[in-house]
Amino acid sequence: MTAALRGWPVFPLSPRSKIPAIKQWEKVATTDRDQLQDWWTIDPARNVGIACGPAGLVVIDLDNLRGRASGIWGDEGVHHGREVLALLAHWAGEADPVDTYTVLTPHGEHRYFLAPTDRRLRNTIGATGRRGLGPGVDVRAWGGAVTAAGSVRLVGGSPWVYRPDPRRPDTPVPLPLWLVTRLTPAPPAPPRPIRLRFGDSRVDAYVAAAVRGEAGNVANAIPGSRAIVVFRAAYKLGGLVGADVLDEHVAEHALRDAARVHDGIDGWTQTEARRHIENGLARGRKHPRPIDGLIA
Known part of the structure; x- marks a missing residue:
């Protein structure tokens, strides 16, 4: 030995x-x-x-x-x-x-x-x-x-x-x-501002903040945790999709855009990101997030 x-x-x-x-x-x-x-x-x-x-x-x-x-x-x-x-x-x-x-x-x-x-x-x-x-x-x-x-x-x-x-x-x-x-990996590029169009209601503000927050979590994930962070973010936004307050394409675009900063780092690819995003959104849709308290 x-x-x-x-x-x-x-x-x-x-x-x-x-x-x-x-x-x-x-x-x-x-x-x-x-x-x-x-x-x-x-x-x-x-x-x-x-x-x-x-x-x-x-x-x-x-x-x-x-x-x-x-x-x-x-x-x-x-x-x-x-x-x-x-x-x-x-x-x-x-x-x-x-x-x-x-x-x-x-x-x-x-x-x-x-x-x-x-x-x-x-x-x-x-x-x-x-x-x-x-x-x-x-x-x-x-x-x-x-x-x-x-x-x-x-x-x-x-x-x-x-x-x-x-x-x-x-x-x-x-x-x-x-x-x-x-x-030495290059430092991740700062995530691009996510420009999404939402209305002015409290629900819209809540959804916009949720999308930006989860996209930020994805962009800042560290190697070794990215798969679960991406899946979890997609799952949470999938709950808003299931509640009919967020368009699924908007959620998917925001998460995939955020995940691009990881491309090529420790073998991470957009294919892997897409798989975790799609799986998370699909699972989250089955469990809509209650937002009744935000509806006037």
């Missing part, structure tokens, strides 16, 4: 797998010896997962590309995430960040870095989203985990052991500043 001895909170993975063997692994990952003994007494063959965020790590997972790279990467002729990261460093005028603790994986390597202490970086997958680094390059930080050295996977029917790269240092170095900058 070398990772835990380094002070990195760990949790069990299923034997010969990288699938977590427990729920809420990021929350319960630990270095506590008694808890670790309990987990691995259940099955000593379990692999070891490292919860990157609590461990203060950012791990860059470099892997083979599946198929031929497209676009600029295809033009550069890259075949592996190592080449992609090296190109990114070259374009940034920086050295390829190879001199850090590195674990060899079945199809590439995990490069470990110390996370910045002044911000929380989160996962990226390939070239997806605004912060994605490129094909074959995944980032594991808060919300992510990696398989620790010493773990075993079956590859082509044969066991493969994750092991430190002997050519690299034994300890992680701080994440280079250019990567910190590249992986």
Whole structure:
């Protein structure tokens, strides 16, 4: 359990797998010896997962590309995430960040870095989203985990052991500043003022305030809570739709417009926003919100 001895909170993975063997692994990952003994007494063959965020790590997972790279990467002729990261460093005028603790994986390597202490970086997958680094390059930080050295996977029917790269240092170095900058989400754009036409009655004023309030909640939601915030906002406005005091198209437009500030952040898309909005409105319509006290 070398990772835990380094002070990195760990949790069990299923034997010969990288699938977590427990729920809420990021929350319960630990270095506590008694808890670790309990987990691995259940099955000593379990692999070891490292919860990157609590461990203060950012791990860059470099892997083979599946198929031929497209676009600029295809033009550069890259075949592996190592080449992609090296190109990114070259374009940034920086050295390829190879001199850090590195674990060899079945199809590439995990490069470990110390996370910045002044911000929380989160996962990226390939070239997806605004912060994605490129094909074959995944980032594991808060919300992510990696398989620790010493773990075993079956590859082509044969066991493969994750092991430190002997050519690299034994300890992680701080994440280079250019990567910190590249992986830091841009601050959300301030939500655009929602211009909705309502009448002058007390009911209209109440509905207008409700729409603007829920749209503001959506725009200010943080990663990890956005799905429930969007659904809850849609549910509340759906209750006004069900009470026949709010047009459903107005509610949907306001919420979708507010959700656009999250596009591309931690994989969030308008498709996901639309799904939660539609589901919330549909559920809310079935439970109209009473507003009798506002009717003169």
